[in-house]
Amino acid sequence: MAKTAVVKTRIMSVFIVIPTYNERDNIGALGRAIFALGVPDLKMIVVDDASPDGTADAVRELAALYPVHLIGRPAKRGLGTAYAEAFRAILAGQICDWGVPDHVIQMDADWSHDPTVIPRLLEAVQDADVVIGSRYIAGGGIRNWDRARRALSFFANVYARAVLGVPYRDLTAGFKCYRRAALEAIDWGEVSSMGYNFQIETVYKVHRKGLRITEIPIVFTERKHGVSKMNLGIIIESFRKVLLLRLRG
Ligand SMILES: Nc1nc2c(ncn2[C@@H]2O[C@H](COP(=O)(O)OP(=O)(O)OP(=O)(O)O)[C@@H](O)[C@H]2O)c(=O)[nH]1
Ligand SMILES: [Mg+2]
Numbered sequence: 001m002a003k004t005a006v007v008k009t010r011i012m013s014v015f016i017v018i019p020t021y022n023e024r025d026n027i028g029a030l031g032r033a034i035f036a037l038g039v040p041d042l043k044m045i046v047v048d049d050a051s052p053d054g055t056a057d058a059v060r061e062l063a064a065l066y067p068v069h070l071i072g073r074p075a076k077r078g079l080g081t082a083y084a085e086a087f088r089a090i091l092a093g094q095i096c097d098w099g100v101p102d103h104v105i106q107m108d109a110d111w112s113h114d115p116t117v118i119p120r121l122l123e124a125v126q127d128a129d130v131v132i133g134s135r136y137i138a139g140g141g142i143r144n145w146d147r148a149r150r151a152l153s154f155f156a157n158v159y160a161r162a163v164l165g166v167p168y169r170d171l172t173a174g175f176k177c178y179r180r181a182a183l184e185a186i187d188w189g190e191v192s193s194m195g196y197n198f199q200i201e202t203v204y205k206v207h208r209k210g211l212r213i214t215e216i217p218i219v220f221t222e223r224k225h226g227v228s229k230m231n232l233g234i235i236i237e238s239f240r241k242v243l244l245l246r247l248r249g
Helices: 024-035 055-063 079-091 115-127 147-164 180-184 197-208 232-248
Strands: 014-020 042-048 068-072 103-106 130-134 141-143 176-179 213-217 219-221
Touching (some): 014 079, 079 197
């Protein structure tokens, strides 16, 4: 009689990293929606920069119900440094006793990124090192942005793609999934972007290592609660740093 092979597939562990600044009205419900997806072995890390609205308290309430870890920083230091700090701690196995995950997802706290996309990101990362939730491929889009904001985002992407010579349509996307190896390929001490240029910088560095980057379509929706942190400094940083990235690698 033929023996039946029992194949045991290990459940992949997933950490979701969410930076917050004044997201008290968003983070609790978003966290509940994420854990309601029922993704196995999923844990959440929130990096909060001493939000004056008490976001950290909402995170602590969530942590009483779900595997949620709060990294609290003393002052607002930019989304790029928040991610870099979390990723370094994750790779060093310093988050609680959770070990080092197989996959890491990054997303915004303000519901611009639909949590129901998470299973699709995890499916796509089976055949890639980084998956970008992309607004600028067929099936993707943006809801509730005015023309100026659309134009800024579109132009930033055209500019970065041309300067860096990479094929990806949405380089400034903030909804992404990394295989652990992709995070390990980046020298986090070297990543210097404070703001949105962080998104471009990380994709470019992974690309330069020859890793596989794919895009899946997402519809991005402008925030309903809270205020935007977009400002001129962030835009200027991006235009300058894309050039520097090209020159210095
Ligand atoms: N920890 C931390 N998080 C930040 C900082 N700046 C922005 N964030 C968070 O990063 C995510 C993206 O920032 P947003 O302000 O939503 O940026 P955006 O989506 O480009 O702009 P709007 O949605 O129009 O406000 C959100 O979860 C913010 O709360 C920061 O300095 N520190
Ligand atoms: Mg937003």
